[in-house]
Amino acid sequence: MQEISEKKARILAAAMDIFGERPYDQVKIEDIAERAGVGKGTIYEYFVSKEDLFAAGLEAGFNEYFMALVAAAVPSLPATAKLQAVFGRHLSFISQHAAATRIIIGERPASRSEMREAMVGRYMRLGRFLEELLQEGIAAGDFRPVDTAVVAQAIIGMFSTLLVFVLFAGQAADAMEKQAEKLLDFCLLGLAS
Amino acid sequence: MQEISEKKARILAAAMDIFGERPYDQVKIEDIAERAGVGKGTIYEYFVSKEDLFAAGLEAGFNEYFMALVAAAVPSLPATAKLQAVFGRHLSFISQHAAATRIIIGERPASRSEMREAMVGRYMRLGRFLEELLQEGIAAGDFRPVDTAVVAQAIIGMFSTLLVFVLFAGQAADAMEKQAEKLLDFCLLGLAS
Amino acid sequence: MQEISEKKARILAAAMDIFGERPYDQVKIEDIAERAGVGKGTIYEYFVSKEDLFAAGLEAGFNEYFMALVAAAVPSLPATAKLQAVFGRHLSFISQHAAATRIIIGERPASRSEMREAMVGRYMRLGRFLEELLQEGIAAGDFRPVDTAVVAQAIIGMFSTLLVFVLFAGQAADAMEKQAEKLLDFCLLGLAS
Amino acid sequence: MQEISEKKARILAAAMDIFGERPYDQVKIEDIAERAGVGKGTIYEYFVSKEDLFAAGLEAGFNEYFMALVAAAVPSLPATAKLQAVFGRHLSFISQHAAATRIIIGERPASRSEMREAMVGRYMRLGRFLEELLQEGIAAGDFRPVDTAVVAQAIIGMFSTLLVFVLFAGQAADAMEKQAEKLLDFCLLGLAS
DNA sequence: TATGAATGAGATTTCATTCAT
DNA sequence: GATGAATGAAATCTCATTCAT
Incomplete structure (x- = not known):
């Protein structure tokens, strides 16, 4: 459970990073996944969309x-x-x-x-x-x-x-x-x- | 030339209308063309993109x-x-x-x-x-x-x-x-x- | 208008061909487009989905x-x-x-x-x-x-x-x-x- | 071994239930697992795919x-x-x-x-x-x-x-x-x- | 043996832009 | 100049399957 939160936090941090870098629609989920070091699908385990x-x-x-x-x-x-x-x-x-x-x-x-x-x-x-x-x-x-x-x-x-x-x-x-x-x-x- | 400006103005007005209504990426060029009463292609006569x-x-x-x-x-x-x-x-x-x-x-x-x-x-x-x-x-x-x-x-x-x-x-x-x-x-x- | 019908017919024919060849979910819209000799997007001009x-x-x-x-x-x-x-x-x-x-x-x-x-x-x-x-x-x-x-x-x-x-x-x-x-x-x- | 068969049967029953309800590609393995009361992975113990x-x-x-x-x-x-x-x-x-x-x-x-x-x-x-x-x-x-x-x-x-x-x-x-x-x-x- | 978190391939659909008429 | 039919790149999200525990 601690592990899980840690992963969610990592994704969130990556997202903030990247959303800060460029406008919303120039951000691909894949970019965030890559930066967070997880698979694309994993993001959808923690966030709806x-x-x-x-x-x-x-x-x-x-x-x-x-x-x-x-x-x-x-x-x-x-x-x-x-x-x-x-x-x-x-x-x-x-x-x-x-x-x-x-x-x-x-x-x-x-x-x-x-x-x-x-x-x-x-x-x-x-x-x-x-x-x-x-x-x-x-x-x-x-x-x-x-x-x-x-x-x-x-x-x-x-x-x-x-x-x-x-x-x-x-x-x-x-x-x-x-x-x-x-x-x-x-x-x-x-x-x- | 007067005619042309008039058309450009109409397109611009329509664009302002619609961009004001919803976020950039929810606006289709076609919507603006329709509201302005011109064809899609016409917009590209007056605006680059x-x-x-x-x-x-x-x-x-x-x-x-x-x-x-x-x-x-x-x-x-x-x-x-x-x-x-x-x-x-x-x-x-x-x-x-x-x-x-x-x-x-x-x-x-x-x-x-x-x-x-x-x-x-x-x-x-x-x-x-x-x-x-x-x-x-x-x-x-x-x-x-x-x-x-x-x-x-x-x-x-x-x-x-x-x-x-x-x-x-x-x-x-x-x-x-x-x-x-x-x-x-x-x-x-x-x-x- | 005649031209249009002709294109719709061509797409439909291609679709029947391909849907007949393999099950629905093994058919890609792209396959049909290719067989019909049109672009993928064109299919959506004539069919909703x-x-x-x-x-x-x-x-x-x-x-x-x-x-x-x-x-x-x-x-x-x-x-x-x-x-x-x-x-x-x-x-x-x-x-x-x-x-x-x-x-x-x-x-x-x-x-x-x-x-x-x-x-x-x-x-x-x-x-x-x-x-x-x-x-x-x-x-x-x-x-x-x-x-x-x-x-x-x-x-x-x-x-x-x-x-x-x-x-x-x-x-x-x-x-x-x-x-x-x-x-x-x-x-x-x-x-x- | 009796236990195993019982579980396999439960999975099969759930599968029949759900495949009967909706078309093949609208059925998720997870749905079947849930109805059968087993984990997703378990299904793959008994069925190849x-x-x-x-x-x-x-x-x-x-x-x-x-x-x-x-x-x-x-x-x-x-x-x-x-x-x-x-x-x-x-x-x-x-x-x-x-x-x-x-x-x-x-x-x-x-x-x-x-x-x-x-x-x-x-x-x-x-x-x-x-x-x-x-x-x-x-x-x-x-x-x-x-x-x-x-x-x-x-x-x-x-x-x-x-x-x-x-x-x-x-x-x-x-x-x-x-x-x-x-x-x-x-x-x-x-x-x- | 049982699990379910993680994965990533894959396909539909959208829409800005082009260009022949 | 004006048009809109045609295009195809691109990206979200799904889900079967895997594998470490």
């Missing part, structure tokens, strides 16, 4: 990302520092896990309504996390009492802009870092109590 | 969107009012032209670097427009002297978040309007001189 | 067979001679069109209910033809007033037995001819008025 | 049927009564063992000449049984001295027509019973000494 595998990769990629953000928000830190850490972690994650990230933004969110729902669900999850962080800051008097839902949305927006610049515009890492800092500053301006 | 047609639709969709924003920023208005108008127009555009919008963000065959470049180019164009607007406001003393590139980026980010909520989460129009207003307010907080 | 093509072949094969029987029953002949002619034509048809015939008995009648219905329909059509022939003979006083439905069924049964012997047991032609004659005689014994 | 298993089912199904006919021809009965009993048993068997019967006529992978031979062999076996019955009747003076081979063949033909009507046309049982009686009568007409 190519689309299912893609969706699983999406979910796993987001989870990885989300965990990274959560881990960055060390509980002992004050809210401002947490926010700063989250911004930084966002940037470093998308820089280092370009492939996984490219899946997250999802080359094809439109197809199945299930997938849309999942995507929206992920947005919400990220939003809730940021809202909690903001509420904490407000409670501690670090932030002014803003509408947390709105600000969270704004932050997600900033994150997604950074995404585009890092992944597609191929900006240099340090330029991006500066950019992220400034975005954070702008954000804090609006939050300053 | 399916990908080319998609790219043209993308560009046209963005132009439509961009023109709408530009038109909203009536020159005679003060910067704050312009920004407000642009926010409002963004929202109304994505609500009313869901199809065109879905192309803009949607499904990129993304394989070709040309397309990535075009996408980045559009981001930049939108960014420059917003920067100009911000600089104007700063010059007029309406905004504090922020890093316009950064704030423009932040606004683009907010726009894209609104996009997700409107297109995929299916939020009610009026709820979104309120949300957009609040995003603008948050923005203005950071900009207030 | 492999199964559809098979069903069409079945129908066409039966029609050919049925026409042959009908043609044998020359109107001017007395009933007994007609019956004799039909027996003879049955035998010669299945001997000479072994391939087409093998389709008729149908390697896979069970799959779709449509197909079953079509098969039953063919049985009925053959039955009605024989019944008419019998009724004519009864009216003319050549045959005793038997239950025509029953005797028609019996004749179909005899036909199918001959089928098995010719197609599968590979009996010599003249031996079969004698056999058919005797079957007819036995039949006539029951019919003799 | 899917085709082999099918052939075994065919043979077993025919044997069941053949035994039933033989049992119906109770030795003490006069020939006419025997023939009557055999007709009746044929009908009741195909009505009650539709699945087994469907195998007998059904779907032949037909590729292998072995299978054809087996099929012809079964026809012959049935033929010999009927011939013996006829000869007995002739010897007893119940039947006129017909060519027994021919009449046996005719009877087999009638049996197969009944098959089609019962299995595929879904005729009501009692209507068929009447039909069978009449077929027998017609037969007896030809046999009456």
